[in-house]
Amino acid sequence: MSDELAVSINGADKVFNQGEADEVAALSGIDLDIQPGEFVSLIGPSGCGKSTLLRLIGDLLEPTAGEVTVFGRSAHEARMDQDYGMVFQHAGLFDWRKVSANIELPLELRGWSKADRSTRSQEMLDLVKLPDFGGHYPRQLSGGMQQRVSIARALSFEPKLLLMDEPFGALDEMTREHMQIELLRIWEETGTTVVFVTHSIPESAFLSNRVVVLSPRPGRVHSIIDVDLGKRTEETREDPAFFATATEIREALRSVEVGQ
Ligand code: ADP
Ligand code: MG
Numbered sequence: 557m558s559d560e561l562a563v564s565i566n567g568a569d570k571v572f573n574q575g576e577a578d579e580v581a582a583l584s585g586i587d588l589d590i591q592p593g594e595f596v597s598l599i600g601p602s603g604c605g606k607s608t609l610l611r612l613i614g615d616l617l618e619p620t621a622g623e624v625t626v627f628g629r630s631a632h633e634a635r636m637d638q639d640y641g642m643v644f645q646h647a648g649l650f651d652w653r654k655v656s657a658n659i660e661l662p663l664e665l666r667g668w669s670k671a672d673r674s675t676r677s678q679e680m681l682d683l684v685k686l687p688d689f690g691g692h693y694p695r696q697l698s699g700g701m702q703q704r705v706s707i708a709r710a711l712s713f714e715p716k717l718l719l720m721d722e723p724f725g726a727l728d729e730m731t732r733e734h735m736q737i738e739l740l741r742i743w744e745e746t747g748t749t750v751v752f753v754t755h756s757i758p759e760s761a762f763l764s765n766r767v768v769v770l771s772p773r774p775g776r777v778h779s780i781i782d783v784d785l786g787k788r789t790e791e792t793r794e795d796p797a798f799f800a801t802a803t804e805i806r807e808a809l810r811s812v813e814v815g816q
Contacts, residue, residue, distance in 0.1 A: 560628045562717060562749040563590040563613055568622035569774075570608050581774035582608045586622070588768060588777060592716075595743055595750045597760040597767045599805065601813060605775025606753040607721055613751060614642055614719045627716060638666065640717040641710030645725045647702035649694040649709075656681070656690035659709045666713060680708035683742060700731035704738065711746060718743075721753045733793070736762055740788055757809070761801040762788060769808040779808045 570583040583605045590596050598606045611617040612624050615631040626634035634640065641662075649658045659677040660668075668676070681687050684704040686697075694702055703723060710718060724732045740763065743750055754760050760767045764783050771778040783801050785792055792798050 560592070561589050561625070562592045562594065562627060563588070563751065564623075564625045565589075565609075565612070566623045568609075568612060568619040568624060570605070570612060570617065571620045574620060583612070583619075584774035584776055586775070586777060588780075590749060590751065592627075592749055593747055594765050595740075595752065595763055597752045597754055597764040598770060599754055599757070599760045599767055599809065600770030600775065600778075601772050601809070602755065604770045604772035604812075606755075606770060609770070609775065610719050610721050610751060610753050613717075614640055634717070638713060639715055640719055641713070641715035643703075643706050643710045643718070643720045643723045645722045647694070647699075647706040649702055649705055651694055653693075654690065655686070655692050655694065655697070655705050658694065658705060659690075659712050662709060662713050676712055677708075680712050683711070683745070684708045685738065698731075700727050700735060703727065703735060707739070707742065711742065711748070714746070714748075716749060718748050718750045720750065722755070723752075724759070725754075732759070733790075737788070737790070739763065757802050757805050758793070758798075761785075761798060761805055762792065767805055769805065769812060771812040778812050781805055781808065 565586050565588045568583060568586040572580040572582055598609060600606055612619050613631060615635040624631040626639055656677040659680050660673040663673045663676060677690060681690050684707055686701060686704055724735050727735060752763060761783060767781040767783060769778045781804055785797055
C-alpha cells in the first residue's frame with residue numbers, strides 16, 4: 557500500500573518495574589506517525605526515554621499500553637519479517653571476525669549462500685566507502701570506520717527501517733560531521749526510513765526531515781519541528797536557515813527543561 561505508514565505509535569506508555577518500589581514511568585501517551593522514507597530524529601534530555609522509544613519501535617521492548625505498528629504490522633511481526641536494522645553508539649563488531657564476515661553475519665543467519673553473502677558484503681563496503689577493508693579485523697579500523705561497518709551490516713539485508721541510537725556519539729566532531737554526510741547519502745541511495753536518537757541539536761537539525769522533542773519523567777512528545785533545508789552539504793552548516801532551525805530546537809529543549 558502506497559499510503560502505508562512506516563511507523564505508527566498510538567497512545568504508547570512504557571512503565572519499567574511496574575508495581576515495584578523502583579517503578580519508572582519512562583514514556584506516556586506517545587503518538588507519532590512516520591512516513592516511509594522520512595528521516596526523523598528523537599531528541600531530549602538524558603533519561604527522557606529516547607532509547608526506550610526506539611526500542612519499542614524495534615520490538616526490543618513491549619509497550620505497557622498502546623500500540624506500535626511498523627509498515628502496517630505489529631512491531632513484533634515487523635521484527636520477524638526482518639524489516640529493520642539497528643545501529644548503536646558502539647559498533648558492536650565481533651573482534652574475531654573480519655570486517656566482511658561481520659557484515660555477512662545477518663545474511664548468514666538468514667541462510668544466504670556464501671557467494672551471495674560475499675557479493676553483498678562487497679557492495680555494502682563500497683556503499684560505506686571502505687571497499688578495500690573486507691579482509692581487515694575491526695581493531696585495525698578507526699572508530700569512524702568501525703561505525704561505517706556497523707551501518708553496512710545493518711543495511712546489508714535492505715531493511716525498510718533503520719533504527720539508530722546515538723550512533724555517532726563516541727566519534728570526534730570532524731568524523732561525526734563526515735559520517736552525517738555519508739549517512740544522508742546512503743539514506744538517499746537506499747530510500748530507507750530512519751529513526752535517529754541524538755542529544756545533539758546541530759546533528760538533529762542537519763540530518764532530519766522532522767525533529768521530535770521529548771520531555772522527561774515520563775517521556776512525552778513535547779513538540780515536533782519540521783526541518784526544510786533541502787539537500788544537505790557542508791555549506792548547510794553555515795546556512796542561516798540551519799542556525800534558525802537549531803535555535804528552534806534549542807528553544808523547545810529549554811522549555812522542556814523548565815517543564816513548560
Ligand atoms: P534516554 O535514552 O533518553 O537517555 P532511556 O530511554 O534510556 O532514556 O531511559 C528512560 C528512563 O527509563 C530512565 O529513567 C531510565 O533510567 C529508565 N529505564 C530505561 N531502561 C530501563 C530498564 N530496563 N529498567 C528500568 N528502568 C529503565
Ligand atoms: Mg539513550
